[in-house]
Amino acid sequence: MKTRIISALVALVIAIVVLILANTPVLDLVLAGLSVGALYELFKAMGLVKYMPECCVCFGYSALDIMIGMVHRQGVLDCLNTGLFGFFAVMALLLLYLKNHDNYNYSIPFTFLGLTLGVTYSFACLQRMPMDFPKFGVFAIVLTLAGAWLADSGAYFAGTFFGKHKLCPVISPKKTVEGLIGGTVCNGVFLLAIAGVYGALINKDVHVNLIAVFIAGMLCSLIGLVGDLGASVIKRQAGIKDYGRIMPGHGGIMDRFDSVLTVTPFMYWMFSCGLLVTK
Numbered sequence: 697m698k699t700r701i702i703s704a705l706v707a708l709v710i711a712i713v714v715l716i717l718a719n720t721p722v723l724d725l726v727l728a729g730l731s732v733g734a735l736y737e738l739f740k741a742m743g744l745v746k747y748m749p750e751c752c753v754c755f756g757y758s759a760l761d762i763m764i765g766m767v768h769r770q771g772v773l774d775c776l777n778t779g780l781f782g783f784f785a786v787m788a789l790l791l792l793y794l795k796n797h798d799n800y801n802y803s804i805p806f807t808f809l810g811l812t813l814g815v816t817y818s819f820a821c822l823q824r825m826p827m828d829f830p831k832f833g834v835f836a837i838v839l840t841l842a843g844a845w846l847a848d849s850g851a852y853f854a855g856t857f858f859g860k861h862k863l864c865p866v867i868s869p870k871k872t873v874e875g876l877i878g879g880t881v882c883n884g885v886f887l888l889a890i891a892g893v894y895g896a897l898i899n900k901d902v903h904v905n906l907i908a909v910f911i912a913g914m915l916c917s918l919i920g921l922v923g924d925l926g927a928s929v930i931k932r933q934a935g936i937k938d939y940g941r942i943m944p945g946h947g948g949i950m951d952r953f954d955s956v957l958t959v960t961p962f963m964y965w966m967f968s969c970g971l972l973v974t975k
Contacts, residue, residue: 700945854878
């Protein structure tokens with residue numbers, strides 16, 4: 697437990713520094729690194745790292761797609777975007793498939809493609825928040841990460857004191873229905889508190905829709921659970937306990953960001969539609 701707490705505190709300090717530098721290339725580089733790292737952990741768990749050329753194509757696409765934000769902030773080379781990088785990534789994977797079709801079947805290139813597009817899109821949504829929401833971009837990132845992570849705390853305490861009915865014993869034996877309910881409600885309350893403080897004390901130039909934030913918090917708990925359970929199924933089928941050991945006591949990048957991958961696109965859409973914050 698001590699190692700877990702120390703590791704979390706170190707990660708928190710790093711996260712604060714990165715958020716302070718959110719409008720610099722630091723955020724782009726960190727998110728690109730996290731995206732590539734998450735892909736590597738997934739590929740390794742699935743036994744796909746032996747196909748190194750395919751892995752390199754996916755790593756390259758992911759890093760470029762996120763880091764191109766550094767260039768876009770300067771108002772140049774807008775033609776270099778997700779569509780272009782995605783096209784070249786698909787073409788490269790198809791060419792490698794044509795070359796190596798005797799060594800693996802069609803599921804391999806499409807697994808590479810699906811995982812890469814999904815993981816990269818989620819991290820790219822985080823990367824775009826400071827640029828797309830200049831008046832509250834850092835807050836958008838904080839609320840998104842809180843929506844993905846804080847539900848676990850509420851679910852843990854609710855499950856510990858009230859948990860009786862297993863939610864999905866085969867996939868995640870410790871999760872309970874009572875924990876899910878408690879985590880969902882608590883997540884709404886947590887995000888409501890964060891948003892209330894932000895709107896009242898930190899940034900009075902924007903209007904925060906507290907009711908929508910509360911509802912979004914509860915939905916984030918459910919959406920994040922899908923990412924969490926999906927990553928858990930992969931680990932169980934791969935016969936591994938953690939995706940990695942980059943965070944002592946916590947595991948790998950995917951162990952910490954599995955729920956973030958599903959929550960981020962949802963929160964980005966909520967912010968884009970003006971449902972949570974308006975100027």
